[in-house]
Amino acid sequence: MAVYTDITDEELAGLLADFDLGQPLAFKGIAEGVENSNFLLETETGRYILTVYEKRVKADDLPYFLGLMQWLARRGYPCPTPIADRSGEALKTLRGKPCVIVSFLSGLSARRPTAALCREAGEGLAWLHLAGEGFSMTRPNDLGQAAWALLFSRLKDQAEALKPGLAATLEADLAKFSAGWPTGLPGGTIHADYFPDNVFFQSQRFAGTIDFYFACTDAYAYDVAVALNAWCFEPDGSFNITAARQLVAGYESRRPLTEAERAALPILAHGAAMRFFLTRLHDWGATPAGALVRPKDPLEYERKLAVHRSSPDLVLFGAPA
Numbered sequence: 429m430a431v432y433t434d435i436t437d438e439e440l441a442g443l444l445a446d447f448d449l450g451q452p453l454a455f456k457g458i459a460e461g462v463e464n465s466n467f468l469l470e471t472e473t474g475r476y477i478l479t480v481y482e483k484r485v486k487a488d489d490l491p492y493f494l495g496l497m498q499w500l501a502r503r504g505y506p507c508p509t510p511i512a513d514r515s516g517e518a519l520k521t522l523r524g525k526p527c528v529i530v531s532f533l534s535g536l537s538a539r540r541p542t543a544a545l546c547r548e549a550g551e552g553l554a555w556l557h558l559a560g561e562g563f564s565m566t567r568p569n570d571l572g573q574a575a576w577a578l579l580f581s582r583l584k585d586q587a588e589a590l591k592p593g594l595a596a597t598l599e600a601d602l603a604k605f606s607a608g609w610p611t612g613l614p615g616g617t618i619h620a621d622y623f624p625d626n627v628f629f630q631s632q633r634f635a636g637t638i639d640f641y642f643a644c645t646d647a648y649a650y651d652v653a654v655a656l657n658a659w660c661f662e663p664d665g666s667f668n669i670t671a672a673r674q675l676v677a678g679y680e681s682r683r684p685l686t687e688a689e690r691a692a693l694p695i696l697a698h699g700a701a702m703r704f705f706l707t708r709l710h711d712w713g714a715t716p717a718g719a720l721v722r723p724k725d726p727l728e729y730e731r732k733l734a735v736h737r738s739s740p741d742l743v744l745f746g747a748p749a
């Protein structure tokens with residue numbers, strides 16, 4: 429359960445005293461998520477989410493994340509809006525940890541996304557990219573291609589232990605990325621973790637996006653590649669071309685890909701699989717047995733790496749014929 433910080437009634441009252449949100453009516457921890465402690469807060473003025481930031485999110489990055497959500501929400505994009513207190517400050521402190529109250533977003537994430545929901549998700553991603561245009565803050569992608577070799581060097585033994593021979597295969601992948609990683613693609617603010625658990629739907633329509641804590645400045649097509657990996661693989665490990673076509677078609681209904689972006693999708697998707705494999709492998713080793721949070725399976729992404737390695741053109745079928 430991802431509630432690492434307990435908040436007492438007195439602490440909550442102390443926090444709410446700075447806001448014009450009225451009296452608290454209900455307050456409870458949310459079990460989902462692995463990074464931060466999230467609480468559902470109901471007050472006389474409505475429903476909110478209180479997020480207490482745990483160690484993975486760097487405090488220095490918080491103004492960027494909160495500024496981005498405020499920017500997107502002001503441009504009409506459905507995402508949590510940080511609520512400012514009476515002095516205009518959204519970033520607060522509880523138990524010595526940074527925290528924020530954001531608006532509650534209605535909708536539910538899809539456990540098994542259909543091709544139709546992939547289309548909706550693709551459209552929601554392009555909308556995010558367009559709504560982010562003009563946002564003046566930037567943040568380098570600290571989990572982008574330039575970071576993978578160092579990350580891998582620390583995990584080489586774990587990779588080999590997972591599957592004998594895997595370390596050498598991954599080294600060959602990394603060499604391919606260093607030699608041919610695309611540059612100069614259209615870019616701006618990307619979500620960088622656009623997975624089904626971070627996208628909400630209502631009545632089968634896209635309803636909004638949460639969890640902007642990996643957002644950064646990078647190529648838009650890299651976000652599409654992350655999404656193709658996260659949304660378009662079946663539980664048996666096969667790539668669902670129909671779902672991929674729909675995701676890209678939904679994306680292109682709002683923002684057509686350039687020829688260069690389309691041509692880059694295979695290497696971007698291969699690289700995006702490396703990113704999530706490496707962070708999952710890291711968390712797998714770093715999570716003590718019996719911990720309340722179950723780490724995500726690195727082997728799922730090892731299989732996706734293998735698919736992209738053996739069929740580099742597969743994601744091109746995601747583009748409309």
Ligand SMILES: Nc1ncnc2c1ncn2[C@@H]1O[C@H](COP(=O)(O)OP(=O)(O)OP(=O)(O)O)[C@@H](O)[C@H]1O
Nearest residue numbers: 458460461462463464466477508531532533638639
């Ligand atoms: N603004 C919001 N409106 C409604 N529900 C929300 C909101 N923010 C978070 N939630 C709920 O809290 C859960 C956890 O949130 P979130 O995914 O941001 O946590 P996390 O710990 O950062 O998770 P992750 O493992 O995805 O990084 C979500 O699955 C969702 O149910």
Ligand SMILES: N[C@@H](CCO)C(=O)O
Nearest residue numbers: 621623704707708724
């Ligand atoms: N979406 C990430 C978890 C971090 O939010 C993963 O599936 O590995």
